[in-house]
Amino acid sequence: MTADLIARLGKITGPRYVSGAAEERYLYSMDQGTMPPAAPDAVVMPKTTEEVRQIVMLANKLKVPVVPMGAGLVLSGLTRALKGGIVIDMKRMNRIVTVNPASRYVVVEGGASQGMLKAYLDKHHPDLKHSMPDAPPVATLAGNICIHGSGHLSVLGGSHSDMLNGMEVVLPSGEIIRTGSCGVSGGWFSRAPLPDLSGLFLGWSGTTGIVTRLGIKLFPKYRYNDVLIFVAEDPDLMPDMISRLTSVQAAEDMTPWMTPKPDWARGFLHINIAWGGHTKKELIFKRNLLQGSVREYIDRKIAGFLPLPPPQKGRFLKIPSPDLARFADLRRGGGFEYVGAIMAIEHFPDAYRAGLAIAEKFNVAYSLGARIIGAGHAMMFFFAYAFNRADPEDVKRASDALEATNTAALEIGGIPWKAELPAQKQIIEKMDPDTFALMGRIRAVLDPNHIMNPGNWEKD
Amino acid sequence: MQPIQFEPDLCIRCETIDCLTKCQYVSFSGVEEARSEKLKINERRHSRVLEECLTCYACQEYCPYDNNPFYLLVERQEEMGILPAPKPIIEEQLRMMAPKGKIAPQAVTGVVVDMCAFPMLTGCIRGKLFEGAAPVTGMDLFCNIMWLHFAKNSTIRERVPRIIDNIMNCCLGDAPGREMVCFHDECYGTYTSVARAYGIDVPFTPVHLFDYINGRLNVLKDRIKPLNTKIAYQRPCSNRLVPETDKVLDAIFEKIGAERVPRVYDRENALCCGGVPRAQQRDELADSLVEKNIDDMLKTGAAYCVFNCPFCMATLANEVAEQGLMPILVSDLVQIALGE
Ligand SMILES: Cc1cc2nc3c(=O)[nH]c(=O)nc-3n(C[C@H](O)[C@H](O)[C@H](O)COP(=O)(O)OP(=O)(O)OC[C@H]3O[C@@H](n4cnc5c(N)ncnc54)[C@H](O)[C@@H]3O)c2cc1C
Ligand code: SF4
Numbered sequence: 001m002t003a004d005l006i007a008r009l010g011k012i013t014g015p016r017y018v019s020g021a022a023e024e025r026y027l028y029s030m031d032q033g034t035m036p037p038a039a040p041d042a043v044v045m046p047k048t049t050e051e052v053r054q055i056v057m058l059a060n061k062l063k064v065p066v067v068p069m070g071a072g073l074v075l076s077g078l079t080r081a082l083k084g085g086i087v088i089d090m091k092r093m094n095r096i097v098t099v100n101p102a103s104r105y106v107v108v109e110g111g112a113s114q115g116m117l118k119a120y121l122d123k124h125h126p127d128l129k130h131s132m133p134d135a136p137p138v139a140t141l142a143g144n145i146c147i148h149g150s151g152h153l154s155v156l157g158g159s160h161s162d163m164l165n166g167m168e169v170v171l172p173s174g175e176i177i178r179t180g181s182c183g184v185s186g187g188w189f190s191r192a193p194l195p196d197l198s199g200l201f202l203g204w205s206g207t208t209g210i211v212t213r214l215g216i217k218l219f220p221k222y223r224y225n226d227v228l229i230f231v232a233e234d235p236d237l238m239p240d241m242i243s244r245l246t247s248v249q250a251a252e253d254m255t256p257w258m259t260p261k262p263d264w265a266r267g268f269l270h271i272n273i274a275w276g277g278h279t280k281k282e283l284i285f286k287r288n289l290l291q292g293s294v295r296e297y298i299d300r301k302i303a304g305f306l307p308l309p310p311p312q313k314g315r316f317l318k319i320p321s322p323d324l325a326r327f328a329d330l331r332r333g334g335g336f337e338y339v340g341a342i343m344a345i346e347h348f349p350d351a352y353r354a355g356l357a358i359a360e361k362f363n364v365a366y367s368l369g370a371r372i373i374g375a376g377h378a379m380m381f382f383f384a385y386a387f388n389r390a391d392p393e394d395v396k397r398a399s400d401a402l403e404a405t406n407t408a409a410l411e412i413g414g415i416p417w418k419a420e421l422p423a424q425k426q427i428i429e430k431m432d433p434d435t436f437a438l439m440g441r442i443r444a445v446l447d448p449n450h451i452m453n454p455g456n457w458e459k460d
Numbered sequence: 461m462q463p464i465q466f467e468p469d470l471c472i473r474c475e476t477i478d479c480l481t482k483c484q485y486v487s488f489s490g491v492e493e494a495r496s497e498k499l500k501i502n503e504r505r506h507s508r509v510l511e512e513c514l515t516c517y518a519c520q521e522y523c524p525y526d527n528n529p530f531y532l533l534v535e536r537q538e539e540m541g542i543l544p545a546p547k548p549i550i551e552e553q554l555r556m557m558a559p560k561g562k563i564a565p566q567a568v569t570g571v572v573v574d575m576c577a578f579p580m581l582t583g584c585i586r587g588k589l590f591e592g593a594a595p596v597t598g599m600d601l602f603c604n605i606m607w608l609h610f611a612k613n614s615t616i617r618e619r620v621p622r623i624i625d626n627i628m629n630c631c632l633g634d635a636p637g638r639e640m641v642c643f644h645d646e647c648y649g650t651y652t653s654v655a656r657a658y659g660i661d662v663p664f665t666p667v668h669l670f671d672y673i674n675g676r677l678n679v680l681k682d683r684i685k686p687l688n689t690k691i692a693y694q695r696p697c698s699n700r701l702v703p704e705t706d707k708v709l710d711a712i713f714e715k716i717g718a719e720r721v722p723r724v725y726d727r728e729n730a731l732c733c734g735g736v737p738r739a740q741q742r743d744e745l746a747d748s749l750v751e752k753n754i755d756d757m758l759k760t761g762a763a764y765c766v767f768n769c770p771f772c773m774a775t776l777a778n779e780v781a782e783q784g785l786m787p788i789l790v791s792d793l794v795q796i797a798l799g800e
């Protein structure tokens with residue numbers, strides 16, 4: 001059966017881009033996170049939307065599962081083939097199709113990476129940029145938007161899914177649909193004013209369709225950029241501090257971080273604040289707004305901005321930031337996973353305290369932090385744990401800590417983001433039953449043969 | 461703990477109150493107001509100077525009687541809990557800059573050059589100018605004078621003796637009286653002026669970088685190719701503690717053919733580079749100091765902006781370079797003149 005599948009896939013993409021080899025199946029069976037491996041029967045790398053369509057049609061005919069995958073960097077095992085089948089690796093569909101500078105958007109293929117788009121814009125449109133996550137640059141734009149990712153412009157523009165203008169999607173049935181303005185006008189400038197079908201593919205962990213094109217918002221790139229690091233000690237004051245800092249709407253990105261390493265940082269709460277300006281005057285004006293917003297705390301001497309001479313700022317202005325990736329290999333052995341939970345700003349103190357308690361209980365290397373989304377509208381609070389993948393005890397400790405963190409995040413009122421399987425089940429447990437039932441009905445309509453990334457978003 | 465050496469009667473008899481009337485950052489209606497504020501400080505009463513002080517170190521130089529007004533001011537700030545910067549900023553830096561206890565005895569031969577906590581500058585110790593010299597550096601050798609900016613005399617008292625022990629045991633082979641060249645004014649100021657005022661024993665002989673360079677230029681005089689250029693000097697706060705060395709710098713500039721242009725903000729009237737007020741959360745003041753410094757330099761037609769303080773250089777180098785002046789350290793400028 002597998003040999004037949006591989007031969008038929010090879011007819012679609014050419015045999016070079018299909019594999020059922022043990023090495024490949026092994027590599028595609030896991031990511032850097034704690035989820036146990038689950039190998040596919042075959043891996044295929046299509047080049048066009050038409051090839052994706054034919055692969056899906058074939059899978060439908062054979063009733064073989066299909067798992068869409070970008071760079072497989074989600075860390076929560078969402079691109080593992082839980083029920084075998086085909087992993088569709090989208091990386092060959094990596095074209096930057098068009099940039100519209102007037103309406104500031106770009107259209108890319110479903111496997112285009114963050115790094116490619118950044119390099120392309122730097123070269124061809126140096127006055128434009130997109131919101132980069134801190135994931136390695138090979139991470140795909142589609143993979144990140146599909147999970148409601150966030151990044152360096154998230155204070156300015158919200159979640160990356162908020163920056164989506166529309167998509168071309170191959171449905172499990174093989175139909176090709178277009179959401180947003182591109183479905184009507186050919187331009188990829190907005191999701192309004194139509195019924196917003198993009199939501200059918202956002203947050204669904206690849207269970208509803210395969211995104212082959214996306215229109216994404218771009219933003220002005222500033223000539224001058226700067227960063228401030230705000231330091232405080234009292235977690236209970238953080239919501240108000242964040243609220244004030246975001247209220248002046250000057251920052252592009254705001255990332256609180258709390259870590260026990262290096263030693264000097266332990267116990268302090270930091271907020272990195274990045275912003276830009278077309279002129280130095282604008283840069284300074286915005287800095288004054290940001291500093292003014294928290295002047296009351298400064299005057300009380302209970303919080304303030306770390307003095308950073310210009311040569312020290314470079315590290316904090318790097319996009320993507322190297323800090324999380326550095327932490328990821330703290331324990332060596334390449335194991336790293338975090339619970340990101342989307343939650344309201346007022347839960348910051350609870351989340352912080354829960355993170356400390358869990359790290360202590362499970363004795364894991366941790367780093368806590370957050371990315372503010374929108375003008376203080378929400379945050380992605382992360383609890384990151386590094387572990388040595390070669391050490392089963394270390395892996396066990398980290399996954400126990402992750403599970404406890406998911407429970408805590410839900411108790412606090414947050415929702416685990418890009419939830420791995422056990423967390424999906426915890427979310428479903430808390431979800432309004434009618435809502436979950438509707439999810440099931442939608443899936444059944446879109447994917448009657450249940451071939452799309454099965455095992456995800458299921459009760460049992 | 462030994463109190464700061466100062467003589468209250470000197471202040472009572474003082475006619476000019478230079479320490480405060482010359483201050484560039486705190487204003488007074490006249491000598492009498494300055495006197496009244498100074499007496500409050502001396503008598504442990506609250507003075508607005510304790511709140512408004514930029515910690516520029518300059519009053520230490522302005523006092524004609526070496527009565528340690530600045531060290532006393534810092535003492536009072538700490539006693540009264542008047543923080544020049546927010547507490548977490550001070551506390552976090554205290555941890556960041558703490559001795560690491562990692563230094564081990566090293567066989568250091570030749571001239572020992574103390575690079576303080578600036579390992580990135582050890583590359584400056586090269587060529588004929590530093591022939592046979594051995595740089596030593598690291599957090600275990602950090603002179604800790606910066607706490608004067610943060611009302612932390614207690615940290616100076618606690619850490620400086622430890623650092624001196626490290627220097628003696630690990631860099632100077634425990635040989636009392638052995639010389640150590642201080643690359644940075646701050647270290648020299650610590651092991652001379654601060655140590656004297658705080659009653660800290662220094663068993664080695666600190667040598668200021670300028671004295672070392674001046675001596676080397678005598679030896680290397682045949683190699684000097686005069687630069688015949690104009691330079692603007694950015695005098696650092698820590699040189700206020702050892703003003704006698706500024707004359708040595710003049711001698712160096714003369715030997716290498718560098719004309720120290722007369723700036724409004726040089727010598728006794730030197731202006732802060734703008735680094736410290738940022739820690740004090742006074743960024744707008746810092747911006748204006750940067751602007752004043754640079755405008756002043758530009759008016760002189762200088763080709764170089766010369767620093768002896770790595771922190772001033774880090775603060776101002778980009779801005780200076782954007783305006784067309786070449787930022788450079790004293791030792792690097794001298795090496796250009798030596799054809800290195
Ligand atoms: C060091 C580090 C830092 C990180 N920092 C961030 C950060 O700052 N912000 C952030 O948002 N994330 C971050 N991440 C998490 C993650 O790596 C990124 O979100 C990444 O962008 C995911 O993209 P991917 O291509 O790897 O997606 P994948 O892991 O390949 O896929 C993610 C999900 O999307 C589905 N999917 C992928 N492609 C398609 C498609 N074409 N059509 C339909 N479904 C698809 C998959 O089935 C899966 O469910 C970080 C990860 C690491 C390792
Ligand atoms: S410190 Fe010096 S200048 Fe100031 S009042 Fe006393 S003696 Fe006069």
Ligand code: SF4
Nearest residue numbers: 483513514516517519
């Ligand atoms: S240290 Fe500077 S700012 Fe403070 S009182 Fe002395 S001269 Fe004035």
